[in-house]
Structures are given as structure tokens and as C-alpha cells.
Amino acid sequence: MAFFQAALDTKEAPYPYQTRLATESWPELLDIPTGLGKTAAVVLAWLYKRRNADPGTPRRLVYCLPMRVLVEQTHDNIVDWLKRLNCFADTAEGKGISVHRLMGGEADARSWVEYPEKDMILIGTQDMLLSRALMRGYGMSRYRWPIDFALLHNDALWVFDEIQLMGAGLPASTQLEAFRRRTDMPGGAKSLWVSATLNRQWFNSIDLRPHLDSLQSLTLSEQEKQGQAVSKRREAVKPLRQAEAMLDAETRKGGAKAYLDALTENILEAHSGDAPTLVILNNVQRCQGLYEKLAKQLKGQTNAPELLLVHSRFRQAERT
Known part of the structure; x- marks a missing residue:
């Protein structure tokens, strides 16, 4: 609890689901309503588990998002959390957790591969990250394709957020997960799909289909849904009405x-x-x-x- 409060600079206790995510084994699906801190839950759970040498938590957190604006926002939030916990490193060679953005126009698309032994967080758009996972990295020399490919499929926790916006990237991510399961990668790589409107049938791709029923999902319990903080957000009234002012020939x-x-x-x-x-x-x-x-x-x-x-x-x- 203190770890979470220090990172977010708050006196509020974490939601129970956030605690479960940090203390239990990783699920494949995170189905939590909007406004309940999914990003903080995932990032801080990963950091907490790495600090406690959890063998089931990879050293690289790969946060994949469908839009640039989400990458920028998520990057800034994560840097703030790490700084409050005194574990932020400006560069990959520094002591602490470095954070790297991978999206078009960013210069920091290479330094992270030079320190494969370091714990780090990669945040990028799906085109940049998935193309590298397919060994066809955008904006990079083809001679570097195998390096990024290897690091992204070994010792990496893939987090796909806002998956309802991913389009073709979503089935691509499910196929990659299925291929990793089939080949039993020695370094260990996991996938976590995150959404407030998650539908299990989205993962019914040809090669992940045999694993569909076994995908573990973390959701709010009935007790959590009744909690004051959660119910306030889930049941918030959002009135919609037409303005009294009318645009007509006179007011135009x-x-x-x-x-x-x-x-x-x-x-x-x-x-x-x-x-x-x-x-x-x-x-x-x-x-x-x-x-x-x-x-x-x-x-x-x-x-x-x-x-x-x-x-x-x-x-x-x-x-x-």
C-alpha cells in the first residue's frame, strides 16, 4: 500500500484489484472500467514484482498503445511515478529504471537494445512495436531487425492498452502470443490485454483459439463494485440536453x-x-x-x- 501511495503521491489506498495484480500471478486480460487506474496498476505491479524478484515477471515492460498522444501521456505519468520512488534512470546505462519512447520522430529508438540485462520500460505506438516484433521494424536498418525481434520476444511483458482502438494490431498481437506459446521461448514473454470494454471473442484468432478458454481475466469483484469510490465512477450521472439557445435566421x-x-x-x-x-x-x-x-x-x-x-x-x- 505504501509503495503505491508513494508513487502516486496520494493518501488514498489502492483499489483491491490493483493490489491483487501486484501480488498474484499475471492474468492475460485486464477488464476494468475507465477511471480506475489501469495504467498505474499495471506499471506499479510490474515494478513491485521486479523489486521483489518475482520469477514470473519479465525485466522489460513493453507498453503498446494505438496513438501517439497516449504514448506521450503514459510516458510522462510513468516517469513521474518512478521519480517519486527514486528509481528513475535518465538513460539505459544509468542506475534505475529507464523509460524509452518508440514512435515516429523519436530519437530514442536504439539505446535500449544496448543494455539487454537492465530492467526498463518501453512505451510505443503499435506500428513501431509490432513491426519490430514481426522483424520488420519501421524506420530502422534491416540489419538490426533480429536484435529488436529477439529482445521483444524474450524476457518481455507486453501490455496492449486501449485494445478497442488497435484495429488490425489486435489480431496481430494475439497471433504473436500464440506463436510464442507454440515455440516455448526460453526467456519468457507474456501478453496482457487491457480495456474498459473487453470482449473475449476479440482474441479468437486462428492460433490463439485453442487457448481462448484458459486466458485468465482480472475484473472487479462484486464487493469492489459496491465500494464508494468505484460506484461513484461506474454510476456517475452524465446528463445530456439541448441548449436553450437556438440558431435561426435572426440569431445567425x-x-x-x-x-x-x-x-x-x-x-x-x-x-x-x-x-x-x-x-x-x-x-x-x-x-x-x-x-x-x-x-x-x-x-x-x-x-x-x-x-x-x-x-x-x-x-x-x-x-x-
């Missing part, structure tokens, strides 16, 4: 100024302050205009809510 005049003024008032009245408020419009220009009006109204207020503007027009740097 002058760049829809009257409409945006009325909508701004609707939003500020509806926002409770203890939960996010999502506002959805179908026009980028009006979305930008609403953001500006809300920012003007909230300027200078104490404890003003944070405003985030999300739309389909990106800057050039964000398109790469």
Missing part, C-alpha cells in the same frame, strides 16, 4: 453573435463546477467564437474552470 446575423451570447449564458448557468462540461457544436468557426466569449466572461474570476478548444483544424506541427 452578424456572425451568429446573438446565438453565441445566449449559448455562453446557457453554458455558464449549466456548469456545476464539480465536473467537466462538454459543449458540442457542428461548426469550427462558431466553436472558436464560443471559446473566445467564454474566455472573456471567465477572465479574472477566482477558480475559473479551464477552457479547452478541440476541433478538426490543426496547426502544421500537429499534423506530423
Whole structure:
């Protein structure tokens, strides 16, 4: 408990499932609702087991994600946790746990292979990681393919997170796991698939099918579901309603100024302050205009809510 609290800088006790993940043998499936700390559970369970010399825990944690933004977010969180536990290493040769990002445009795609004896965490997009696991690594010399291939199939715990977004990467991951089981790799490699909407039939690929019924799943117990912290998230009310402000011929005049003024008032009245408020419009220009009006109204207020503007027009740097 103290280990988990120190890593997350919290006084809250870990959820029981997080404790079970750290103290019991690794499952293949982690089926836990959103908002209950799955990433922290997996990473800290791996670290706890490595610290306690658990023979069933590989030295390399390979965290595979479907999108770049998830890689960046996960990387930053893990680095923070390791620093709080005083076990973070800036480089693979350092003393501690090094963290390496593998995604397009990153320079750190090679240093980790030079220290195969070190405990480390690899975080990457599925294209970068799965291509290496298939010995066809993107953005690297073909003469290095066998090295990455060997290290990713030996002494490695593969964690596939947000698998509902993986597309063709998901059956590829199940086939790789089936091949490892068939060949009985001497170094030991495991797979853990993580999702809040997990469906066992997703793993019904041709070669993993014989193992489908034996895949162990870790889920919330009925007692955990009734706990206050868990039920608050699982049963949270998310009301949806149409704004009173209407866009018509009259309110559309002058760049829809009257409409945006009325909508701004609707939003500020509806926002409770203890939960996010999502506002959805179908026009980028009006979305930008609403953001500006809300920012003007909230300027200078104490404890003003944070405003985030999300739309389909990106800057050039964000398109790469």
C-alpha cells in the first residue's frame, strides 16, 4: 500500500484489484472500467514484482498503445511515478529504471537494445512495436531487425492498452502470443490485454483459439463494485440536453453573435463546477467564437474552470 501511495503521491489506498495484480500471478486480460487506474496498476505491479524478484515477471515492460498522444501521456505519468520512488534512470546505462519512447520522430529508438540485462520500460505506438516484433521494424536498418525481434520476444511483458482502438494490431498481437506459446521461448514473454470494454471473442484468432478458454481475466469483484469510490465512477450521472439557445435566421446575423451570447449564458448557468462540461457544436468557426466569449466572461474570476478548444483544424506541427 505504501509503495503505491508513494508513487502516486496520494493518501488514498489502492483499489483491491490493483493490489491483487501486484501480488498474484499475471492474468492475460485486464477488464476494468475507465477511471480506475489501469495504467498505474499495471506499471506499479510490474515494478513491485521486479523489486521483489518475482520469477514470473519479465525485466522489460513493453507498453503498446494505438496513438501517439497516449504514448506521450503514459510516458510522462510513468516517469513521474518512478521519480517519486527514486528509481528513475535518465538513460539505459544509468542506475534505475529507464523509460524509452518508440514512435515516429523519436530519437530514442536504439539505446535500449544496448543494455539487454537492465530492467526498463518501453512505451510505443503499435506500428513501431509490432513491426519490430514481426522483424520488420519501421524506420530502422534491416540489419538490426533480429536484435529488436529477439529482445521483444524474450524476457518481455507486453501490455496492449486501449485494445478497442488497435484495429488490425489486435489480431496481430494475439497471433504473436500464440506463436510464442507454440515455440516455448526460453526467456519468457507474456501478453496482457487491457480495456474498459473487453470482449473475449476479440482474441479468437486462428492460433490463439485453442487457448481462448484458459486466458485468465482480472475484473472487479462484486464487493469492489459496491465500494464508494468505484460506484461513484461506474454510476456517475452524465446528463445530456439541448441548449436553450437556438440558431435561426435572426440569431445567425452578424456572425451568429446573438446565438453565441445566449449559448455562453446557457453554458455558464449549466456548469456545476464539480465536473467537466462538454459543449458540442457542428461548426469550427462558431466553436472558436464560443471559446473566445467564454474566455472573456471567465477572465479574472477566482477558480475559473479551464477552457479547452478541440476541433478538426490543426496547426502544421500537429499534423506530423
